[in-house]
Amino acid sequence: MAGERLILTxxxxxxxxxxxxxxxxxxxxxxxxxxxxxxxESGVDVPNLVSNDMPAFRKLEAEALVDILxxxxxxxxxxxxIVSTEVGRNVLLASEVPVVYLLASFGWSAExxxxxxxxxARPLFDDVVKARGLYDERVEWYEETASHYVDAEQPxxxxxxxxxxxxxx
Numbered sequence: 408m409a410g411e412r413l414i415l416t417x418x419x420x421x422x423x424x425x426x427x428x429x430x431x432x433x434x435x436x437x438x439x440x441x442x443x444x445x446x447x448e449s450g451v452d453v454p455n456l457v458s459n460d461m462p463a464f465r466k467l468e469a470e471a472l473v474d475i476l477x478x479x480x481x482x483x484x485x486x487x488x489i490v491s492t493e494v495g496r497n498v499l500l501a502s503e504v505p506v507v508y509l510l511a512s513f514g515w516s517a518e519x520x521x522x523x524x525x526x527x528a529r530p531l532f533d534d535v536v537k538a539r540g541l542y543d544e545r546v547e548w549y550e551e552t553a554s555h556y557v558d559a560e561q562p563x564x565x566x567x568x569x570x571x572x573x574x575x576x
Contacts, residue, residue, distance in 0.1 A: 411436055411574050413482045414472070414499065416489060416549055417509035418542050419532055420516035420523070421559040422566060423484035426509070429567040430482050434574065437481035441471045441489065448474070469494045476502055488541070490548035499552040507570055508553035511560050513542045 411434045415423045424440055431438035445451040445467050456464040468486050472495075475483050489495040499506050511519075517539075520532050532538045550556075557569045 411482075412476070412480045412504040413570070413574060414502065414504050414506045415482065415484045415509060415570075416499070416506055416553065417487065417559060418511065418513070418516050418545060418549075419487040419538070420519035421487075421509040421511045422519070422563060423487075423509060426559075426563055426566050426570065427482050427484040429563065430570045433567065433571050434482065437479055439475045439478075439481050439483045441468055441475065441483065441485050444471045444475055465492045465495060469498045472498050472502075476504065488545070490545055490552055491541075496548055496552050505555060505573065506553050507555045507557055507573065508549045509559035509566065510549075510556050511558075513539055515560050516542070 413430065413434075415427050415430075417423055427440065428438045442453045446453055448471070449467060451464075451467060453464070456467070465488065468489055469492065472483065472485060472489065475481070485499075489499065517532070517535060555570075555573050557566055557573075559566055561569075
């Protein structure tokens with residue numbers, strides 16, 4: 408399994424950054440996160456850029472995914488909004504890498520974000536009504552770009568197991 412590649416998508420709070428490292432470890436590949444990549448490789452303050460220049464953030468996010476996919480095999484967690492631009496959707500569709508959509512209800516995602524103890528800033532969730540609008544807007548795009556769906560409302564161990572099974576099938 409050392410040559411496996413996989414992209415995880417889904418709304419904020421579905422567990423991409425939690426399940427991604429577990430799947431990578433099981434597969435024996437590296438784990439990547441597009442937000443972390445932008446911060447370490449480009450020196451970008453992601454929450455600040457999201458709050459002040461969303462178009463620039465979305466462009467950098469798509470570029471980060473392209474850069475990561477050009478590296479060694481691995482599991483990549485994308486930002487929840489990678490699907491919100493045509494550029495981001497096109498990168499996902501053109502990647503020829505399995506794209507797993509971690510599917511969860513808005514309420515479940517909102518609860519996870521509210522209970523997140525990591526201290527991670529999520530400026531797009533500051534207004535729950537707007538966050539709900541983003542969720543509703545993006546669902547179609549997640550579905551359009553995904554090659555596989557996994558119910559993210561299960562325990563993380565089961566979510567990770569399903570993802571690994573998708574790659575091993």
